[in-house]
Amino acid sequence: MSLPPLSPSPEPETEAGRAGLAALLAEPARAVLAFDFDGTLAPIVTDPREARAHPEAVPALARLAPRLAGVAVITGRPAADAVRYGGFEGAAGLEGLTVLGAYGAERWDAADPVVRAPEPPAGVAAVRAELPAVLAEAGAPEGTWTEDKGRALAVHTRRAASPDQALERLRAPLYALAERHGLVVEPGRMVLELRPPGADKGAALAGYVRERSATAVAYAGDDLGDLSAYAAVTALRSEGVPGLLLYSAPETDAEMVPRLRAESDLRVPGPAGLAAWLHALADAL
Numbered sequence: 001m002s003l004p005p006l007s008p009s010p011e012p013e014t015e016a017g018r019a020g021l022a023a024l025l026a027e028p029a030r031a032v033l034a035f036d037f038d039g040t041l042a043p044i045v046t047d048p049r050e051a052r053a054h055p056e057a058v059p060a061l062a063r064l065a066p067r068l069a070g071v072a073v074i075t076g077r078p079a080a081d082a083v084r085y086g087g088f089e090g091a092a093g094l095e096g097l098t099v100l101g102a103y104g105a106e107r108w109d110a111a112d113p114v115v116r117a118p119e120p121p122a123g124v125a126a127v128r129a130e131l132p133a134v135l136a137e138a139g140a141p142e143g144t145w146t147e148d149k150g151r152a153l154a155v156h157t158r159r160a161a162s163p164d165q166a167l168e169r170l171r172a173p174l175y176a177l178a179e180r181h182g183l184v185v186e187p188g189r190m191v192l193e194l195r196p197p198g199a200d201k202g203a204a205l206a207g208y209v210r211e212r213s214a215t216a217v218a219y220a221g222d223d224l225g226d227l228s229a230y231a232a233v234t235a236l237r238s239e240g241v242p243g244l245l246l247y248s249a250p251e252t253d254a255e256m257v258p259r260l261r262a263e264s265d266l267r268v269p270g271p272a273g274l275a276a277w278l279h280a281l282a283d284a285l
């Protein structure tokens with residue numbers, strides 16, 4: 001008979017990460033796990049509307065969640081989209097799941113499944129009205145696509161012939177448009193999103209950790225928007241809450257985020273690798 005492993009493999013590369021994992025394994029009922037959605041729980045696809053959680057993501061989370069102080073998805077997506085694309089509503093084992101959407105401006109709890117969010121500021125409607133003309137004026141290449149997220153507008157270039165060049169062409173006009181209407185630009189993987197200021201994943205994660213009175217935290221992400229959550233884990237560590245930072249690495253170096261890579265404690269190969277690691281964590285628990 002083989003014994004279950006004491007620790008999931010691969011193990012964290014850093015001492016801080018090993019301390020975070022050790023704290024999680026020692027007292028899982030006081031630990032929080034939090035995840036970005038696209039690129040972390042869901043593989044990257046060319047059409048954002050086609051994104052779905054990796055088939056092993058929900059099963060792995062469902063094994064872990066009942067043992068933990070909390071599991072949260074913290075995403076730039078509207079909370080409702082993440083819930084739908086993730087297949088989270090009604091999933092057995094995820095009755096305590098929280099989804100913090102729009103970088104923490106929206107909240108959905110599986111135990112009370114409605115989206116709670118303040119009204120978006122007027123600047124969002126103004127940007128929505130002006131954006132088509134701004135894109136036309138800037139010569140947005142074919143394949144440029146705008147995702148209307150309700151409280152934000154995301155301009156995607158993944159489907160353009162040269163996505164990086166397209167992004168560069170649009171950068172200055174989109175920053176100027178956002179500034180004119182009191183919005184900020186959130187850059188990401190082949191996307192520039194114009195959104196209201198005032199929310200970020202770091203504040204959302206820190207608030208969730210406090211709410212759950214957690215004494216250990218792990219966070220997994222893949223994109224620039226996750227840097228604030230990484231910073232929140234670093235700050236929590238300095239307050240005596242051990243933490244583990246996972247990086248869901250993209251398939252190509254071109255989409256690698258060097259700072260996330262450098263600041264992470266543990267790298268896994270994309271959503272499939274993360275789901276496998278989470279199953280190994282569940283085995284170890």
Ligand SMILES: O=P(O)(O)OC[C@H]1O[C@H](O[C@H]2O[C@H](CO)[C@@H](O)[C@H](O)[C@H]2O)[C@H](O)[C@@H](O)[C@@H]1O
Pocket residue numbers: 036037038039043044045046047048049051074075076077147149154156158188189190191193223225
């Ligand atoms: O915070 P996240 O959960 O990572 O969401 C960030 C953005 O993800 C989506 O865009 C990204 O994924 C798409 C689907 O795989 C991909 O086509 C696109 O190139 C990526 O940037 C989403 O569409 C955005 O609204 C999110 O803000």
